[in-house]
Amino acid sequence: MLNLPFAADLRKHTGSRPRVRPDECARYSVGGCTPKLVFSPHNAREAARIVSALRQEGAAVIIRGAGTAQWRPPPPVSIDAVLDMTRCDGIVEYAPADLTVTVGAGTKFSDLQSALRAQGQFFPCDPSHAAEGTIGGILSGRRDGALRQRFGALRDNVLGMHVSLSDGSTAFSGARVVKSVAGYDIPKLFVGARGTLGAIADVTLKVAPLPQAEAGLVATFERLEPACQAALDVASSPLFPSATTLHDARSAHRVRSLGGGLHDGHAWMLVLRLGGTRGAIARQADGITRICKAASAAAASGVRIEMVAQAQVQHAWADIAELACGAAYSPATVAGMKVISQPSHVAAVMARALSLGPDTECTAHPAVGLTFVHVRADAHVSTAAPSGLRAFANACEAHGWSVEFLFAPPQIGEHLLPALPLRAPIALMRKLKAAFDPSGTFDPGRFLGGI
Amino acid sequence: MQEALIQRLRSAVGHEHVTARPDDLRNYAYDGSIDRAAPEAVVFPADAAQVAAVVRACEELRCPYVARGAGTGLSGGAIAEFGGVLISTARMRRILDIDAANRTALVEPGVVNAHISAAVATLGLRFVPDPSSQSACTIGGNVAENAGGLHCLAYGVTSNHVLGCEIVTPQGEIVWLGGRENETAGYDLLGVFIGSEGTLGIATKIAVKLTPQPETTRTLLAVFDSVDDASKAVSDIIAAGIIPAALEMMDRLSTQAIEAYVHAGFPTDAGAILIADVDGLQESVGETAAAIGDVCRRDGAREVRLAKDEAERERIWRGRKSAFGAMGRFSPSYYVQDGVIPRTKLPEVLAEVEAIGRRYGLLIANVFHAGDGNIHPLIAFDEKVPAQVDAAIAAGADILRACVARGGSISGEHGIGIEKRDCMNVQYAPSDLALMAKLKAVFNPGGLCNPAKMFPTSRRCGESARTLQRADLPEGIAPAAGPAF
Known part of the structure; x- marks a missing residue:
């Protein structure tokens, strides 16, 4: 627990001025818990200095991006300080022909996509909270979207990373190029670690060219099983769609641009996002239609299939991405x-x-x-x-x-502690936490197994 | 070796599955790199429980141990540098389960890479990572080294295609990292285990991801007068928004060596040859191959050839895949480097590689994964001439420095092992290496599991092994570097 009179000392040690006024700090609360101090470092070194000083005071520190994941249970018991990473932002280096971009962790995902799109490229991920979310937050929360079917998961597209650790050091691992096996692949540990090992300061990502063309196919099924079977059969085929999502009637209703979804008696909506050359898209649509019809015929039930134009599927995706525990739902209810x-x-x-x-x-x-x-x-x-x-x-x-x-x-x-999967190597995970964050400075007690 | 340990090993795996005969041990003293060291015993466990018993015996009696698949590694990862026990996966080579619906298979570590794709071919599936040694190398070794191959550009490396591993930890416990699903709760320990070069434990079962076979693959060969033109074409292909399934380049020296060896039909007067694979649906493959051809012609290709049939396609790829073997005929020995650079820096780095060759009086051929910017300079030398060995090592180190200076990496797919460990300092700062050392200690606190690999010793990058000197390493790294230092 942090002793507040140390705040002035901290400023001296770190050279960084924290926010201390309760009304200012309230804007950085996490899960309804307001921190006593808020630091907004500009780079990895400054973040490491701050965290090291806080650690010596025995503080509990939460790393925060846009705050979109703050309602993850259980809520923190108390927070001494928030490390607001949004000032570690901006594109550090972008070489389109190398398919790599290095960005500050506090960069907004939407800003990164705009910069890449201007060069005909994108970071192939469709996370929830895409409008406000930061790169660091999306990686820490492992907020993969459905595009991982075609383009790989977030972990597969992170090449290198600078992190700030609680001992005051910074470390880089991975590489700035599309392929490297030099040393341990430590960036993978920080993807999904929810800020419990250290703060991600900047990352190098592998980007992809935008598909030449896109389209969507919406198949509405009477029954759930054939809808899932069709999704599996398409995934095992050489058709390679970009993404597949499946919605029950309520979820489908939230995808506004697809007409609110469902017709009489058709309760399940399967959406396939297609991409590639125009010829390839026509062929994908044809093959997927056949698979959907075969799956529903085998289950003696009906299916209705509709093609959706590029602009409409891209527009719909803004809704679809938020249905994966995203902005479509209010954590208040x-x-x-x-x-x-x-x-x-x-x-x-x-x-x-x-x-x-x-x-x-x-x-x-x-x-x-x-x-x-x-x-x-x-x-x-x-x-x-x-x-x-x-x-x-x-x-x-x-x-x-x-x-x-x-x-x-x-x-x-507060009643929902993280479940502990039976086979999880929890002893190794605890040792890892102890090695990287020995004082338990970062967000104590809320990770898997109470880490 | 202590008799007590031999007894423990025999009771762990059975008398007939342990050998300490010098004749046998010599067969395990090498891999595909230049380093050599024989173990003191080789054991052949049949399953995870036996591996765990062997590991516990080694840990209790403080004896180093290292796992080995087919021994095709290129960086000394499976070399028993300090003797001790070598754990062979040769008896663990069953494909345990194939789940076509979920596109996964569960295999033992000794399964040969190419056998997985062969076993699932009739299901329309394949295992994508395809290192050049795929007909011999094992999946356990692929996991240890995070092996790449010809198709990384579009499909990624081994870590993108493994869902989970059952491992034996250096504590002798059997645990699963990851599973058979696409995601696992908690820290991604699997992510760091893959590519850890056998220093964090030994994989005893591997759940691999299977990928649908593409409907069609077309292969295109483009002939250029200069490496610069070919490099420009590589950048322009990517800039045009095309990601070929594979994009490979060979310079004149390697083309000539290959032609003398396998007659792949490559023009021997070409400055550089580019090979591209395009795969996918019939409707798009033709269009994409034509677009690549247009880019190549625009960048000065004097010939662009689309393989007419499967036979011609195979001949082209057989040529490319035999490049290392061809060098073996061309020179008494050769030393393969494995640097990575941003692909836009190819021309200047290749020019520097040539200059390095001239400086050391060594011929260097280039064959590489151009699309990834992963260069494989083949440095020709004579192993029997000590001065040439030193020169080859020094030239290799200069090439790696050139890669790092352009923001690249010292290894794209071959690993660090013994070979490049003293160059880790070139790429990483002491604080970077200290974090890696902390991670190593989480899994392997005693350091007996494949000791001293991957971390720098007191030698400098490019310094010959014969000039070993003791010196202090930074405090954070010293324990990880291993018992000898």
Whole structure:
């Protein structure tokens, strides 16, 4: 616990002026918890100096980007200081012909995409909270979108990284080029670490050329199983769509530009994003149509297929990306979780999730085996929610599916400790945390297994 | 070797699966690099439990150990530098399970890389990473080295294609990193295990990701008068928004060596030859191949040839893949480098490589993954002439320095091992290496699991092994560097 009179000393040690006024600090709160100090470092070295000084005071520090993931349960018990990374922003180096870009972790994802798009390129990821989210936050939260089906996961497209550690040092690992096996691939540890190992200061990413053309195919199925089967069959075919998402009726309704989704009796919407040359897109559409029809015929049920033009699918994607525990839901009234399973289990995951009650809705990325479950948990229905959600998580674990709670209203979130998957090598993870952050400075107690 | 340890090993894996006969041990003293050292015993465990028993015995009796697949590595990763126990995966070569619906397979570490694709070919699937040694190298070795291959440009390296590993830790525990799903909760320990060169533990089962086979693949060969023109074409292809499945370049010296060896049909007077693979749906492949051809012609290609059929395609690739073997006929020995540079810097780095060759009086041929900017200069020398060995090592180090000076890396896919460990200082600052040392200690605190690999010793980059001198390493790195230093 931080002793506030040290704030002036900290300023002397670090050369950085923290925000201390409660009204200013309140804007940097995490999960309803307001920090006593807020530092906004401009680079890796400054961040390391600050953290090292805070560590010596025994402070608990939370690293913050745009604050879009602040409602992840459980909420922090108390926060001494927030390390606001949004000033470590901007493009450090971008060589389009090398397909690499180096950016500050506090750079807004949307700003990066604009800069890349101007050169006919993009960072091939469609995370939630795309409008406000920062690169560092998206990586720390491992907020992969459905485009990973074609372009690989975030972890696959991070080449190098500068981090600031609690001992006051900074370290670079990986490389600034598209391929390197020199030394341990430490950047992978920071992707998904939720800021518990150190602060990401800048990253080098592998970018991709924008597809020559894009289009969408929307297949609405009467039944869930053939919709999932079609998604699996397409993923195993040489058609290589860019992304596949599956929506129940409620989720489909939120994709405004696809006409609010569903026609009479068709309850499941499968959206495929296609990309490549025009000839390839026509062929993808043809092949996928056949697969969808075959899957629904085999299940003796119906399917309706509609092609969607490039502008419309790109517009729709702004909605679709936010359905993966993103901005489509308010953490004040909804709990959101991600269920990881094998792709062939997605239908079973969705069926089980929807049995939680009528206030549940699901969006899946069926080709990669991720299902995002959203449960209404406001004041009217909240009393039983924590136990219901825990029971759901336990039932999932029994099937070998793992569940991560991504956000929840605070009164529920405090009852949702991170589940511990049976096979997780938790002892190694604890040792890793102890080696990288020996004083437990970074966001103590909220990671897997209470790390 | 202590008799007590030999007894423990025998009881762990069975009497007949341990050898300490000098004749046998000599067979395990080498890999594809220049370093040589024989282990004191070789064991052949059959499963994870036996590997764990061997590891516990070695740890308890303080004996170094190293795992080995096919021994095709190019950086000394599987060399038992300090003797000790070599753990061969030769008896762990079963494909345990193929799950076509989820596009995964579970295999043992001794399975040969190419056998995975062969086993799933009838399902329309394949395992993408394809190092040139794929008909011999094992998946366990691929995981240890994070092996690349010809198709990294579009498909990524081994770590992009492995979902999980069952490993034996240096504590002798059997744990899973990752699993059979596309994501795992918690820290991505699998991500750091892959490419850790056998220093963090030993993989005993590997869950690999399978990828649908492309419908069509076309191969295009473009002939240029100069390396500069070919390099410009590489940059222009990428700038045009095209990512070929593979994009390879060979300079004149390597083309001539290959032609003398396998007759692939390459013109021997060409300054540089570019080979591109384009794969995907029929509708797009023709169009993309034509676009690549146009770029090449615009950049001065004097000939652009699209392989007519599968036979011609195979002949071209056989030529490219035999480049290292061809150099072996051309020169008594050769030393392969593995630097990476931003691909826009290819022309200036290749010019510098040539200058380095002249400076040391050595012939250097170039064959490389141009699309990745991963260069493989082949330095010709004679192993029997000590001065040439030293010159080859020094020239190799100068090439790596040239790569790092342009923001590149000292290894794209061959690993650091023994060979390049003293060049790690060139690429990384002491604080960078200190963090790596901390990570190593999390898994391998005693340092007995493949000791002293990957971390710099007291020698300088490019200094011959014969000039070894003791000196202090920075405090953060010294324990990781290993017992000898």
